[in-house]
Amino acid sequence: MTSATLKPLILSPEATATHCPYCAFQCGMTLSGDGDGDVAIAGNAAFPVNRGALCVKGWTAAATLGHPERLTTPLVRDNDGALREGSWDEALDRVVSAFRSVQERHGNDAVGIFGGGSLTNEKSYLLGKFARVALRTANIDYNGRFCMSSAAAAGIRSFGIDRGLPFPVADIARAEVVFLMGDNPAETMPPLMQYFDEQRAHGGRLVVADPRLTPTAQRADLHLRLIPGTDAALVNGLLHILIRDGMVDVEYLAERTEGFDRVKAEVTTYWPERVERITGVPEAELTRAAHLLGTAKSAMILTGRGAEQQSQGVNNVSACINLALALGLVGKANSGYGCLTGQGNGQGGREHGQKADQLPGYRRIDDPAARRHVAAVWGVDEASLPGPGKSAYELLDCLGRPDTDESKGVRALLVMGSNVAVSAPHLNNVAERLGALDFLVVCDFFLSETAALADVVLPSAQWAEEAGTMTNLEGRVIRRRKACDPPAGVRDDVAVICELARRLGKGRHFEYGSVEEIFEELGRASAGGPADYSGISYSKIDANDGVFWPCPDAGHPGTPRLFTDGFPTASGRARMFPVRHGEPAETPDENYPLFLTTGRNLSQYQSGTQTRRITELTEISREPLAEVHPSTARRYSLRDGDAVRLATRRGQADFRLKVTRGIREDTVFVPFHWGGRQAANRLTNPALDPTSRMPEFKVCAARIESVTDVHCQA
Ligand code: SF4
Helix, strand or coil: CEEECCCCCCCCCEHHHHHHCCCCCCCCCEEEEECCCEEEEEECCCCCCCCCCHHCCCCCCCCCCCCCEEEECCCECCCCCCCCECCCHHHHHHHHHHHHHHHHCCCHEEEEEEECCCHHHHHHHHHHHHHHHHHCCEEEEHHHHHHHHHHHHHHHHHCCCCCCCCHHHHHHCCCEEEEEECCHHHHHHHHHHHHHHHHHHHEEEEEEECCCHHHHCCCEEEECCCCCCCCHHHHHHHHHHHCCCCCCHHHHHHHHCCCCCHHHHHHCCCCCCHHHHHHHCCHHHHHHHHHEEEEEEECCEEEEHHCCCCHHHHHHHHHHHHHHHCCCCCCCCCEEECCCCCCCCHHHHCCCCCCCCCCCEECCCHHHHHHHHHEEEEEEEECCHHHHHHHHHHHHCCECCCCCCCCCCEEEEEEEEEHHHHHCCCCHHHHHHHHCCCCEEEECCCCCCHHHHEEEEECCCCHHCEEEEECCCCEEEEECCCCCCCCCEEHHHHHHHHHHHHCCCCHHHCCCHHHHHHHHHHHHHHHHCCCCCCCCCHHHHHHHHCEEECCCCCCCCCCCCCCCCCCCCCCCEEEEECCCCCCCCCCCCCCCCCEEEEEECCCCCCCCCCHCCCCCHHHHHCCCEEEEEEHHHHHHHCCCCCCEEEECCEEEEEEEEECCCEEEEEEEEECCCCCHHHHHHHHCCCEEEECCEEEEECCEEEEEEEECCCCCCC
């Protein structure tokens, strides 16, 4: 089943320049081999983003390539319920016949697709096209919905476009003040910190808002330790002080924005004493933060998942955008608002059509002009394109449910590049729904927790074995270059999608001579859309260390900085929206007296499918630790290292305790990279933001249920 006989990797001694498989920083690295299976990784000093630096995940990334648990043959589930090895023909036939049978009985939308924010642009594009052209299902969404969707929705409604950072990361180093809300790059993206270090060395100031004293917050000049779920109140409070003290940019507001009067009326009620009561941040700290921002000649406001992964994530980001606009920062040098995207291709993955409501080029699927344009590129009848489908959690929640007049369940699901059995909220429900499916097929390179539940598992090629493009957190399109062949028996996802389409009778729409041809078609499909890639080519990327979109024609140099002249909105002005603080979907009460918040740590990545299999990384963090304050530990008579069971209204999970002064007394933090009994997402709340459909990963009510002898291994 796995690769006990995996041959050594054959890599040329000549270095291949590519990028790290993990986060959105997409560090440039080179791979070379000695012919005996040893792979040398080096940071690529010539790539201008990481400038040679890598974090521990990047340095150890090659360990997944020749890993003994690597899947090298398709797996099919037998009548006795066990997974066994099968041929590609058998596995693909099973998939096609299951999809056909489900669609005949329940309609096209009864087959769903769940993609991922780590897939290349070409795969994201192809998966969206496969859903709409080969399966003609509306139901495709992806795990990026759990990642950047709140920032994306807020960005689109205010700026008319969503590009995580509308400026290169190098601008951070030249900003006088950076206000970082709910992000911890010192652990999640360590090479990014070189720009913060440079900024500090130039005399700049860093303000961090986070319920935890994270390694990033430890480097800040000012740490605002807010109560989880009070982000919008905090930011409204800062804007209140800035207006009160005459520090907003009146001229900029008049010339470049609309809606300030309504925002001003709303924040009038966020006087500092009230904001201190809501957020737990002392009035003096609020004033200091506001004045740092208000007196700076250049400043940036950056958000991460802490503010975004809430049922009010869009409001939280909108409050930050209001602040940036009121200070006249957006579109000015070394200033602005940005979101630090998380997943490897979190940016590109949300642009090319694997979202339920979207066509390539960041077009809306319900826009008639967009449908016409994309249908023409795909050579299909515009009327044949489905409409919007269900968002990620709603898609998972409908799996295997019976058809009713109001809604129809999805009966067969293809998962590519995602491990929803660890990464989705309210896992007990998700596991039940996956179990209710008629058919589940998973493409992965390891037997992930989701793959282990599948009827068919298709072994995928990995990052260093495939070609394509990624779009980093700056909107810079870069090349993922192939450094070696996949192991015998493994196929590239691109080939799998095209072969499935052929077997479904739609092969003529999926005939490509190379991955570059897919990229060229993606460019044509995106032409004229918000994320216009039509002027980008592989050779142009090679010649320029990447190209920033939008890039609408071959002669266009790309757009490193957005909004310098205006905004792509109807009026050309940025739109401001009043934001009212509301409580999270759950707050502590006598049964569940603590806040629970979740996040990432230094040595693991997302659901841990790759990183939990790398010895050097598991030695750094062997298991998830639940962080509590010493006074909380005393209240429960707990000590550092004790095993505890945490419980919420949705389930229980077991962790070892880490007692630290770096967390609020009312809050527990757990990282979410593990599955089984140690899965943080057994606890999290699937309450959704009404606009972005982002689940509330970052806030729910929990209790420490018992000290347990249950051993904590997943
Ligand atoms: Fe760079 Fe992110 Fe990879 Fe670390 S995980 S090496 S920060 S791309």
